[in-house]
Amino acid sequence: MSTVPRRFEILLVPEHVEDRGGAAVEDSAVRSAVVEATGENGASGYPRYSGHGIVADIDPATRTVEALLVDGYELDYGLTALVSDRAPR
Template identity: 45%
Template sequence: MDEYEILIFPYNEQDMPEPDRGPAVRSARVQRTGEEGVSGHPRYNGAGVQAEIDPDTLAVEAITIDGAHLPDGWSARVADAAETS
């Protein structure tokens, strides 16, 4: 796919029960750059976010936001169709 929406959360979903989770604190629509990242997956850019996304699992394998790595404990994932409508 050539475009995804990435959601950024101030927690790791594995570490927090679902009722305690809040909404994404940031989102970004990213487009494929045509380059391969250091993870070996396609690189995407947009709205200050640079990410490498596994096209098979849609896992965000690497990400920077405004040139910085995510703070410890934060997470990023590709939004599903229900979250982008």
Template identity: 50%
Template sequence: MDDFEVLIYPYNAQDMPPTARGPAVRSATVRPTGEEGATGHPRYAGDGVQVDIDPVTGTIEAITVDEAELPDGWSARIADA
């Protein structure tokens, strides 16, 4: 399993093009923990972020930042995914 860079973005309208969304407000390098998350996917952690990542699609299935869920409308993506 590889390390990933997770990018966290503030609220943006769903139909807003990615180029208009602006920069991420936070990033974190996460590493495999060897555990399975609540979603059944591998758990990664680092820099105050815990994520469950689907290894087939590279999609973030669950995330907490500093032990809290993201605010409604915020999103997280894997860099270069």
């Protein structure tokens, strides 16, 4: 039996960044937020997480953001939502 993680850190990263010059993805993020499990599933069928103006449906097995709202709006073109590899703060 697998357990769903209680929290993730979401990073909003510009898609156009090709060479980070050795910087981590976290350093290229224009916004980040720690989101916590709401106990509900979103329209995508994956667990819903919320926090700091971000609501996301995340596949905990692949750590993929399946659906996302930022301050109530869809993500702007040119930005990608990623789950951070580091432990949430």
